[in-house]
Each structure stands twice: as structure tokens, then as C-alpha cells.
Amino acid sequence: MVRAANTEQGVEAVAGPSHHPLDQSALKHVLGYQISLADIPSKKLFFKFIGEPLKLRPVEFSLMVLVRSNADVTQKQLGQALSLSAPNLTLLLDKLEERGVLARERSELDRRVQHVRLTPAGEDITRRALEASQPMEREWLRFLSDAEKAMLTELLQKVAKHRRG
Amino acid sequence: MVRAANTEQGVEAVAGPSHHPLDQSALKHVLGYQISLADIPSKKLFFKFIGEPLKLRPVEFSLMVLVRSNADVTQKQLGQALSLSAPNLTLLLDKLEERGVLARERSELDRRVQHVRLTPAGEDITRRALEASQPMEREWLRFLSDAEKAMLTELLQKVAKHRRG
DNA sequence: TATTGTTATACTCTATAACTATA
DNA sequence: TATAGTTATAGAGTATAACAATA
Numbered sequence: 084m085v086r087a088a089n090t091e092q093g094v095e096a097v098a099g100p101s102h103h104p105l106d107q108s109a110l111k112h113v114l115g116y117q118i119s120l121a122d123i124p125s126k127k128l129f130f131k132f133i134g135e136p137l138k139l140r141p142v143e144f145s146l147m148v149l150v151r152s153n154a155d156v157t158q159k160q161l162g163q164a165l166s167l168s169a170p171n172l173t174l175l176l177d178k179l180e181e182r183g184v185l186a187r188e189r190s191e192l193d194r195r196v197q198h199v200r201l202t203p204a205g206e207d208i209t210r211r212a213l214e215a216s217q218p219m220e221r222e223w224l225r226f227l228s229d230a231e232k233a234m235l236t237e238l239l240q241k242v243a244k245h246r247r248g
Numbered sequence: 249m250v251r252a253a254n255t256e257q258g259v260e261a262v263a264g265p266s267h268h269p270l271d272q273s274a275l276k277h278v279l280g281y282q283i284s285l286a287d288i289p290s291k292k293l294f295f296k297f298i299g300e301p302l303k304l305r306p307v308e309f310s311l312m313v314l315v316r317s318n319a320d321v322t323q324k325q326l327g328q329a330l331s332l333s334a335p336n337l338t339l340l341l342d343k344l345e346e347r348g349v350l351a352r353e354r355s356e357l358d359r360r361v362q363h364v365r366l367t368p369a370g371e372d373i374t375r376r377a378l379e380a381s382q383p384m385e386r387e388w389l390r391f392l393s394d395a396e397k398a399m400l401t402e403l404l405q406k407v408a409k410h411r412r413g
Numbered sequence: 414t415a416t417t418g419t420t421a422t423a424c425t426c427t428a429t430a431a432c433t434a435t436a
Numbered sequence: 437t438a439t440a441g442t443t444a445t446a447g448a449g450t451a452t453a454a455c456a457a458t459a
Binding site for chain 2: 458459
């Protein structure tokens with residue numbers, strides 16, 4: 084049984100040092116609140132290891148990796164996987180295409196469909212981003228054990244898997 | 249030991265029904281990606297149970313609850329607790345103050361400091377929001393066991409606790 | 414000189430509707 | 437008539453710098 088080692092005080096001490104810690108016990112069991120808070124250091128890690136060095140936003144990183152792993156993926160599929168609206172996705176892909184890291188190709192079977200693929204430059208940046216994700220993931224281990232990180236990942240996957248409606 | 253029951257295929261089936269499931273194995277162990285994905289259904293639940301009925305954004309809900317739990321809380325403290333910049337927080341509080349749900353008062357001891365408190369209308373809406381959070385939390389149990397939800401909360405708290413730098 | 418909070422402003426991201434083209 | 441994707445546009449959220457008041 085993985086047991087987090089934080090005390091009540093630890094959890095509630097969210098104000099900066101030299102400040103009276105805030106009581107956030109009323110939000111302690113609100114899972115959405117905890118997810119939002121956890122997203123903050125997560126994004127910080129991302130920008131340090133991937134975002135700034137490779138000039139990629141989180142959603143761009145996800146897109147590139149999904150395109151790389153899925154030959155002939157369509158925009159529809161990408162939009163559903165990442166919960167992006169069609170217009171939003173179009174603009175995102177426009178920017179990445181202008182940058183020269185990916186390309187769109189009309190499907191021969193259904194001319195409405197656009198297949199997305201990485202360019203060689205896109206392959207390169209995505210490979211480097213995935214490489215950089217390794218030390219990034221190790222950084223989590225500074226405050227999460229290996230077992231805790233695996234458990235957290237597994238539970239979050241279970242949550243994400245059930246997002247319908 | 250809590251063990252998530254998803255299969256490899258289950259985890260990777262993120263495209264809609266009738267679509268070829270996307271391979272997202274390359275992102276499986278990227279914790280930040282899983283947090284982002286989990287945030288989607290989480291926000292959806294929030295808007296259904298709290299956001300739409302009470303006309304509150306997630307950050308507004310968090311602010312109101314923290315103000316309610318912490319007498320004489322300052323803007324500085326709120327900003328640090330929720331990682332909000334001072335200008336951003338000012339605008340958020342302006343809007344909530346105009347709406348009549350909270351009020352600011354200059355500290356007598358340090359005239360630079362603003363103390364934030366709820367108005368009676370703010371007390372009312374916050375109480376109702378916290379009440380609505382109970383069925384919202386129960387909704388998670390549709391795809392997470394009690395033990396899993398508790399574990400997830402605990403692990404996320406541990407992550408959020410260490411956000412410094 | 415440092416801190417708390419505000420104002421002003423520009424930028425980015427997102428949401429919506431209307432549209433094109435294909436099926 | 438429905439679907440994939442685009443364009444146009446408005447709105448909301450965020451980031452930055454310059455500022456005022458106080459310590």
C-alpha cells in the first residue's frame with residue numbers, strides 16, 4: 084500500500100514561506116481542485132525540459148508525438164484524442180505547418196479528410212522532445228517514489244479513459 | 249494494493265467510437281500529459297455540478313472557498329495559494345466584488361494589504377457550491393473506487409505540495 | 414529600497430457561427 | 437443530408453510593464 088507521507092500541516096501549507104499557511108481543508112477532497120494544482124508544477128517541468136528548449140507548447144508536444152506514433156492520423160482523430168475543437172486544431176496545425184514540422188495531405192479515399200504527418204524537421208524535434216521527457220519524468224521522482232508515480236499515472240489514465248459525454 | 253483494471257487497448261482507445269483507436273503509448277508515462285487529460289473530464293464535472301448552476305469558474309470557486317475558510321486572508325496569500333499573478337487576481341476579485349459576493353478591506357496594521365472576505369451573498373453561494381461538490385465527488389466513483397479516489401487525491405496533494413521554484 | 418496591490422495594454426487562447434468541399 | 441475541415445470574428449484569459457501607496 085502506497086501511503087503519502089504528508090501531514091495535515093504539510094498539505095495545507097500552500098502559502099509562501101514567512102506567511103501564515105492557508106487552510107484549504109474544504110477543498111482537500113475536491114479531486115478537480117487537486118488536479119488543477121498538480122497541473123501547475125507539471126507545466127513548469129514541461130517548460131523547463133521541453134517547452135523552452137524546443138519552443139513547444141504542451142498541446143503542440145502532444146500533437147507531434149501522436150502524429151509520430153500514428154501514421155495517416157486524421158485531424159478528426161487528433162481533435163478527439165486531445166479534446167480540441169476543429170477550428171482550434173486547424174489553427175494549431177497551421178502554425179506547426181508554417182513552422183515546417185508537419186504537413187497535411189488529402190486522403191485519396193475520402194477527399195474531405197486530411198492526413199497529418201511529420202516532416203523530417205518535425206521528426207527531429209519530436210525525437211528530441213521525447214528524449215527530453217526522460218529527465219523530465221525523472222524530476223518527478225524528487226518528490227514521488229517510483230511506485231507512487233506509476234500509481235498516479237495509472238489512476239489518471241483510468242480517469243482520462245472514461246471521459247465521454 | 250489498488251490496481252487499475254484497464255488494459256493496454258483500453259488506455260489507448262481515446263478516439264471516438266467507430267474510429268481506429270490512436271496509439272498513445274509514447275505519452276503513457278508522461279505524467280503531465282495524463283494530468284492534462286484528466287483535467288478535461290474534471291472540468292466537465294465541475295461545470296455540470298457547480299459552474300453552470302452557480303455561475304462560477306473553477307478559479308472563482310477555489311477563491312471563494314479559500315476566502316471562506318480563511319478569515320482576513322490577503323490577496324498575496326490567495327495569489328500564492330493558487331499561483332495567480334497579482335494583476336490577474338486583482339481582475340478576478342474586481343469581478344467578484346462587482347457581483348457582490350466578496351469585499352476588500354484595507355488592513356489597519358499595514359495599509360498596503362487588502363483583506364478579502366465574503367459578503368452574505370458570497371457566503372450563500374459558497375455554501376451552495378460546497379454542497380454541490382458532494383454529488384460531484386460521488387460522480388467520480390462511477391469510474392474510480394473509493395480507495396482509488398482517496399489514493400489519487402493523496403498523490404496529487406503530494407505533487408501540489410512540492411510546487412516551489 | 415522593497416512590498417502590496419492597481420492600471421494599462423498587448424497577446425494568446427478559445428468558442429461560435431458561417432462557410433466550402435466532399436460524401 | 438451529414439461529415440471533415442476551414443475561415444472569420446468576437447470574447448475571455450494571461451502576461452508584462454509601469455505605476456501608486458505604504459512600509
